[in-house]
Amino acid sequence: MKIMHLGDLHIGKTINQQNLLEEQSILLxxxxxxxxxxxxxxxxxxxxxxxxxxxxxxxxxxxETFIYEVNQVQKIPVLLISGNHDSAERxxxxxxxxxxxxxxxxxxxxxxxxxxxIDGVDFYLVPYVEPVVARHYFEDDSIRxxxxxxxxxxxxIEQRIDKGRINILVSHLFVTxxxxxxxxxxxxxxxxxxxxxKLFDAFDYVMLGHLHTPDAIRDEKVFYSGSIMKYSFDExxxxxxxxxxxxxxxxxxxxxxxxPRDLEYATxxxxxxxxxxxxxxxxxxxxxxxxxxxxxNDPMFKLKQVYPYLLELKPMINNRDIHYKQREVQQxxxxxxxxxxxxxxxxxxxxxxxxxxxxQLINESRLMDETD
Amino acid sequence: MKIMHLGDLHIGKTINQQNLLEEQSILLxxxxxxxxxxxxxxxxxxxxxxxxxxxxxxxxxxxETFIYEVNQVQKIPVLLISGNHDSAERxxxxxxxxxxxxxxxxxxxxxxxxxxxIDGVDFYLVPYVEPVVARHYFEDDSIRxxxxxxxxxxxxIEQRIDKGRINILVSHLFVTxxxxxxxxxxxxxxxxxxxxxKLFDAFDYVMLGHLHTPDAIRDEKVFYSGSIMKYSFDExxxxxxxxxxxxxxxxxxxxxxxxPRDLEYATxxxxxxxxxxxxxxxxxxxxxxxxxxxxxNDPMFKLKQVYPYLLELKPMINNRDIHYKQREVQQxxxxxxxxxxxxxxxxxxxxxxxxxxxxQLINESRLMDETD
Numbered sequence: 001m002k003i004m005h006l007g008d009l010h011i012g013k014t015i016n017q018q019n020l021l022e023e024q025s026i027l028l029x030x031x032x033x034x035x036x037x038x039x040x041x042x043x044x045x046x047x048x049x050x051x052x053x054x055x056x057x058x059x060x061x062x063x064e065t066f067i068y069e070v071n072q073v074q075k076i077p078v079l080l081i082s083g084n085h086d087s088a089e090r091x092x093x094x095x096x097x098x099x100x101x102x103x104x105x106x107x108x109x110x111x112x113x114x115x116x117x118i119d120g121v122d123f124y125l126v127p128y129v130e131p132v133v134a135r136h137y138f139e140d141d142s143i144r145x146x147x148x149x150x151x152x153x154x155x156x157i158e159q160r161i162d163k164g165r166i167n168i169l170v171s172h173l174f175v176t177x178x179x180x181x182x183x184x185x186x187x188x189x190x191x192x193x194x195x196x197x198k199l200f201d202a203f204d205y206v207m208l209g210h211l212h213t214p215d216a217i218r219d220e221k222v223f224y225s226g227s228i229m230k231y232s233f234d235e236x237x238x239x240x241x242x243x244x245x246x247x248x249x250x251x252x253x254x255x256x257x258x259x260p261r262d263l264e265y266a267t268x269x270x271x272x273x274x275x276x277x278x279x280x281x282x283x284x285x286x287x288x289x290x291x292x293x294x295x296x297n298d299p300m301f302k303l304k305q306v307y308p309y310l311l312e313l314k315p316m317i318n319n320r321d322i323h324y325k326q327r328e329v330q331q332x333x334x335x336x337x338x339x340x341x342x343x344x345x346x347x348x349x350x351x352x353x354x355x356x357x358x359x360q361l362i363n364e365s366r367l368m369d370e371t372d
Numbered sequence: 373m374k375i376m377h378l379g380d381l382h383i384g385k386t387i388n389q390q391n392l393l394e395e396q397s398i399l400l401x402x403x404x405x406x407x408x409x410x411x412x413x414x415x416x417x418x419x420x421x422x423x424x425x426x427x428x429x430x431x432x433x434x435x436e437t438f439i440y441e442v443n444q445v446q447k448i449p450v451l452l453i454s455g456n457h458d459s460a461e462r463x464x465x466x467x468x469x470x471x472x473x474x475x476x477x478x479x480x481x482x483x484x485x486x487x488x489x490i491d492g493v494d495f496y497l498v499p500y501v502e503p504v505v506a507r508h509y510f511e512d513d514s515i516r517x518x519x520x521x522x523x524x525x526x527x528x529i530e531q532r533i534d535k536g537r538i539n540i541l542v543s544h545l546f547v548t549x550x551x552x553x554x555x556x557x558x559x560x561x562x563x564x565x566x567x568x569x570k571l572f573d574a575f576d577y578v579m580l581g582h583l584h585t586p587d588a589i590r591d592e593k594v595f596y597s598g599s600i601m602k603y604s605f606d607e608x609x610x611x612x613x614x615x616x617x618x619x620x621x622x623x624x625x626x627x628x629x630x631x632p633r634d635l636e637y638a639t640x641x642x643x644x645x646x647x648x649x650x651x652x653x654x655x656x657x658x659x660x661x662x663x664x665x666x667x668x669n670d671p672m673f674k675l676k677q678v679y680p681y682l683l684e685l686k687p688m689i690n691n692r693d694i695h696y697k698q699r700e701v702q703q704x705x706x707x708x709x710x711x712x713x714x715x716x717x718x719x720x721x722x723x724x725x726x727x728x729x730x731x732q733l734i735n736e737s738r739l740m741d742e743t744d
Contacts, residue, residue, distance in 0.1 A: 054426060057459065057461040057462060060461065060462070060465050061461065064465055064466065068468055071469075072468050072469070087429065089429040089432065089433065090429060090432070093432050093436055094436065094466050094469070094470065096440055096444050097443075097444070097466070097469050097470050097472075097473050097475065098466065098469050100469075100472065100473060101469050101472060103469065
């Protein structure tokens with residue numbers, strides 16, 4: 001069996017108002033071809049189908065066209081789960097009907113516990129699940145974190161798993177040690193959402209979505225496919241594409257996808273930029289971070305004449321104020337550090353109320369450290 | 373063959389912020405039972421499934437549960453079309469998959485031209501179509517009205533229709549002579565949207581949606597089912613339910629549906645209302661139009677103690693200003709009429725610019741009349 005493992009399509013994604021739907025549509029057409037040419041038997045999509053819980057009609061059309069070609073024309077089973085960007089309810093609408101065509105949509109804990117069996121392989125489709133949902137489902141208030149959530153679901157799976165078969169977990173989560181980027185980080189900031197690799201012992205393979213780089217973790221059986229294209233400017237150096245699992249040969253390979261228009265980031269002086277001396281393709285989607293723009297009127301307008309797909313322009317700060325020496329920083333108190341940071345970011349001093357608040361927070365966090 | 377004909381479900385509809393989803397869910401459960409008990413062979417839903425183009429997840433769940441019971445559990449073919457309240461694209465998402473389960477969703481002109489054949493009966497599913505869409509589809513700028521639109525579609529159908537079979541048209545439109553109510557009138561005001569009965573000669577039966585009363589027209593083969601429940605206060609005296617077409621017996625019957633909570637309207641004095649002397653059920657959804665409220669503080673609050681589901685309260689206007697004698701009105705010029713209307717509605721006079729604009733519009737419309 002040959003399985004194509006995709007993740008994080010984020011159909012309908014925009015970067016600074018630039019809709020990427022056309023690029024996405026072209027990439028998905030390429031995938032339809034690849035599926036045919038590589039004789040893929042099963043397509044797995046590990047969550048974040050859409051970028052928003054209510055996708056646009058155009059985004060829905062692009063995805064529908066893709067799965068129509070794969071599932072209805074090529075008659076290939078499609079297994080997909082909802083990610084944190086998807087609305088589980090909307091993505092799962094009609095799943096009873098899709099199931100009859102070997103298109104399986106996992107959006108609930110119930111779905112997760114009942115494997116989809118294809119030619120001797122059991123696929124467990126575990127969607128993105130919020131801890132509050134698991135707490136309610138299992139009637140267990142001790143479930144607080146994403147780790148607790150997936151641990152509980154996987155324990156349930158382990159009780160019914162058939163060790164005589166090949167067992168594959170498909171999920172959408174953040175494995176400890178994985179590296180995040182801007183476009184993944186939109187979910188809950190500040191809570192523990194990591195899941196430990198140890199959870200996956202019962203499975204032969206684990207196909208993950210959520211992190212956008214296929215290199216987020218190195219493991220023999222646990223893999224991210226990464227997103228199909230670059231979705232933020234801190235992903236510019238990541239490779240993008242999909243994985244193929246050849247179960248017979250026990251091989252996992254990564255295939256690179258190149259979108260019609262790349263996403264690039266460069267720094268330099270405004271003068272060099274306007275003279276096209278930056279090491280970027282003029283026709284890429286671009287973020288430029290440039291110095292010496294202080295006295296330029298409407299630099300964005302001027303640069304767009306040269307770089308028509310310039311999406312973001314940031315002045316480069318070339319100063320003494322921010323790049324402190326490490327030793328200096330170490331000598332500052334917590335409060336002084338916050339004050340200095342506030343000054344650098346806002347160009348004004350913290351007022352008395354703010355100072356008091358920060359002092360209070362620092363004290364509280366000290367107390368917490370001590371009681372740990 | 374026994375066909376249940378429903379229309380205008382408007383799932384998720386709210387009246388003055390009161391969501392009717394619970395009532396709708398109960399009615400649809402009742403329909404599931406009726407379908408079983410009456411040995412229905414085919415379910416037809418003639419448009420306006422949802423009340424909004426982007427239905428809530430809860431509304432989608434209610435509809436999904438209904439069609440799941442009918443189509444997946446009872447294995448009964450379901451034919452449905454999009455109405456003017458539905459998003460054709462959203463409702464049509466996944467229709468290739470549903471089709472394989474004998475659930476047919478007509479949302480485009482292409483769908484309209486290709487009949488669904490079930491046991492010797494051909495169903496033509498003609499969704500609500502905007503003239504601009506037909507103009508584009510047929511590349512014909514002469515299509516301006518709804519009548520033009522449906523005429524053109526039906527002409528195309530007539531070219532391919534098989535007279536040896538029973539031919540049924542399912543559509544969502546406004547037949548000339550039909551009576552409208554508030555909740556239907558949300559579409560295009562002021563353009564001609566009526567469709568003539570003559571269009572339907574080629575069909576044995578026509579099952580319509582759009583008008584909310586089953587009594588909107590009297591015809592031997594053209595029927596509205598009406599909406600499943602009352603959706604505005606000018607529908608309070610309409611009967612609500614669905615139709616059953618028994619093709620073998622050539623009988624069409626109407627079955628009444630009673631929701632758990634009725635919608636009623638009454639007039640009277642505030643004093644009578646508060647003493648429960650109005651001829652309404654206290655537990656109905658209510659609109660009251662009451663006199664003698666001028667000196668009552670927060671009458672809505674007081675009345676809600678008695679009528680917990682009071683949705684709308686209107687002061688009854690008993691005055692000389694607005695009810696002109698017909699003769700007086702006939703003597704006023706167009707401009708004077710508009711001025712008087714403006715004064716009545718806003719309590720202030722039209723200013724000079726407004727007066728000039730209205731004069732100009734009146735002149736333009738006179739010119740148009742003359743060139744007609």
